[in-house]
Amino acid sequence: MEFALNERLAAVGLEVARIHGCRVLLKDEEHFPWFIVVPEVPPGTEDLHQLDEETFAEVMRAVRKVSRFVEAHFRPEKLNVACIGNIVRQMHIHVVGRFQDDPAWPQVVWGFDGKMSYPQGEAERIADAAREFLGQC
Amino acid sequence: MEFALNERLAAVGLEVARIHGCRVLLKDEEHFPWFIVVPEVPPGTEDLHQLDEETFAEVMRAVRKVSRFVEAHFRPEKLNVACIGNIVRQMHIHVVGRFQDDPAWPQVVWGFDGKMSYPQGEAERIADAAREFLGQC
Numbered sequence: 346m347e348f349a350l351n352e353r354l355a356a357v358g359l360e361v362a363r364i365h366g367c368r369v370l371l372k373d374e375e376h377f378p379w380f381i382v383v384p385e386v387p388p389g390t391e392d393l394h395q396l397d398e399e400t401f402a403e404v405m406r407a408v409r410k411v412s413r414f415v416e417a418h419f420r421p422e423k424l425n426v427a428c429i430g431n432i433v434r435q436m437h438i439h440v441v442g443r444f445q446d447d448p449a450w451p452q453v454v455w456g457f458d459g460k461m462s463y464p465q466g467e468a469e470r471i472a473d474a475a476r477e478f479l480g481q482c
Numbered sequence: 483m484e485f486a487l488n489e490r491l492a493a494v495g496l497e498v499a500r501i502h503g504c505r506v507l508l509k510d511e512e513h514f515p516w517f518i519v520v521p522e523v524p525p526g527t528e529d530l531h532q533l534d535e536e537t538f539a540e541v542m543r544a545v546r547k548v549s550r551f552v553e554a555h556f557r558p559e560k561l562n563v564a565c566i567g568n569i570v571r572q573m574h575i576h577v578v579g580r581f582q583d584d585p586a587w588p589q590v591v592w593g594f595d596g597k598m599s600y601p602q603g604e605a606e607r608i609a610d611a612a613r614e615f616l617g618q619c
Binding site for chain 1: 546553563589593
């Protein structure tokens with residue numbers, strides 16, 4: 346069965362890449378560099394421990410590469426990496442760079458309601474840089 | 483150098499087990515079955531992607547086993563698994579079982595401020611069950 350990206354995930358921003366059997370999305374949220382890794386797994390596989398060993402390893406490779414990009418490109422104070430999915434059940438892993446002067450610090454970004462889109466062209470520039478980085482590592 | 487558990491992590495509840503180079507803690511919070519996996523890694527290693535491949539794989543084995551215990555023992559609606567650490571920087575991964583009738587649902591548990599301790603003996607009973615499960619898998 347062909348994988349179909351959940352509509353709410355598709356609406357968060359740009360699709361950056363497909364690596365290790367995952368879609369990598371960039372959320373259109375200027376407050377935080379915020380990527381979402383969506384494994385192309387069948388519906389109903391919602392929690393990480395439900396993945397078989399090999400698929401789990403592949404998904405983690407994707408998450409670690411995206412984490413390294415966020416660190417290299419944005420130099421955040423801390424990364425927040427989480428698989429939550431209480432609302433959108435299609436499995437997805439957040440990789441978020443956090444800064445001491447970001448508007449949610451030191452609290453988590455989930456539930457923060459001060460959304461601000463990137464200025465025109467900025468999300469595309471970040472996505473291009475991410476594609477280049479992910480293609481090399 | 484000997485590993486020293488951060489004081490704030492040590493205070494969250496019970497130490498359940500040591501598996502795959504990690505301490506497994508049970509938070510004393512009756513609202514949610516909430517485990518915390520603390521890799522015994524040197525200070526300054528705060529983000530998952532900073533772990534070498536083998537250590538990362540071991541930590542993930544611990545996280546997956548704890549996740550399987552939460553699923554088997556509590557039958558939650560969803561698991562929330564996250565490495566955040568904005569406040570307590572010693573690396574730790576939350577594994578939290580979530581239910582549609584828990585007091586934070588569908589929002590995240592971080593920032594929820596309605597703490598309730600387990601009734602006497604209950605945390606110990608859960609810890610015993612966890613030890614038995616983790617010792618077998």
